[in-house]
Amino acid sequence: MNDERGIWPETAVVFGASGGIGRALGDALEARGCNVWRGGRSLRDDPEGRTFRFDFSDEQTLSDIAAKLKDVSPQLVIVATGVLTLDDGTGPERSYKRLDAATMAEVLRINTIGPALVAKHMLPLLPRDRRCVFAALSARVGSIGDNGLGGWHSYRASKAALNMLLMNFAIELGRTHDEGIVVGLHPGTVDTALSEPFQSGLPEGQLTTPEDAASNLLAVIDALGPDDSGKVFDWKGERIPD
Numbered sequence: 001m002n003d004e005r006g007i008w009p010e011t012a013v014v015f016g017a018s019g020g021i022g023r024a025l026g027d028a029l030e031a032r033g034c035n036v037w038r039g040g041r042s043l044r045d046d047p048e049g050r051t052f053r054f055d056f057s058d059e060q061t062l063s064d065i066a067a068k069l070k071d072v073s074p075q076l077v078i079v080a081t082g083v084l085t086l087d088d089g090t091g092p093e094r095s096y097k098r099l100d101a102a103t104m105a106e107v108l109r110i111n112t113i114g115p116a117l118v119a120k121h122m123l124p125l126l127p128r129d130r131r132c133v134f135a136a137l138s139a140r141v142g143s144i145g146d147n148g149l150g151g152w153h154s155y156r157a158s159k160a161a162l163n164m165l166l167m168n169f170a171i172e173l174g175r176t177h178d179e180g181i182v183v184g185l186h187p188g189t190v191d192t193a194l195s196e197p198f199q200s201g202l203p204e205g206q207l208t209t210p211e212d213a214a215s216n217l218l219a220v221i222d223a224l225g226p227d228d229s230g231k232v233f234d235w236k237g238e239r240i241p242d
Helices: 020-031 061-069 101-125 155-174 212-223
Strands: 011-015 034-040 049-051 076-077 132-137 180-186 233-234
Touching: 011 101, 020 034, 020 076, 020 212, 034 061, 034 180, 049 061, 061 101, 076 101, 076 212, 101 132, 132 155, 132 212, 155 180, 180 212
Parallel strands: 011 034, 011 076, 034 049, 076 132, 132 180, 180 233
Antiparallel strands: none
């Protein structure tokens, strides 16, 4: 995207850049000529470059990268993290009878608390004198108004809670940043490790590559204005009900 100041964004930070969508987002932004900082749980800190390691269970890692970026003023921060199936193979609960406190806490830690902590450290870095965006990957199933099937309790709840936090952050950021935007983004069903266990039986054409998903999401971001702040949009740019 180009505006009257040139390339937008000049600088972006992608959290979750070691995953399929995050990696593709970083590549697409670099192809625009953007300076991209890439963070991932499996990445290493590179003092000479723009890669860094972070871990939601260690907030100090977020504080450390914020300190490195304090003079950079990124115009775009994307949180491209999330979990549907835990590392031990535990998947989304199809019934309330399968609820487990430890599983729920872990899903909420990754899908809700983690992005909130990123916002805590990144929102203060956004420039006040120009367009800036904080975006986090959400999901259509986090919509309360669009829920007609139930199930997937922890995942749905974690994304619904994330959406509420994004609205809160949008209200707060709007008090100081006239051109600031905070949004949730639903990328669709993307061919990544997150969706892999649920890809069988998908209709033809419903599965999207990470590269196409990144292109779609950046097109949505490019079209957003301050009035869109606090809302959640799908990969086509259509608003998802609260």
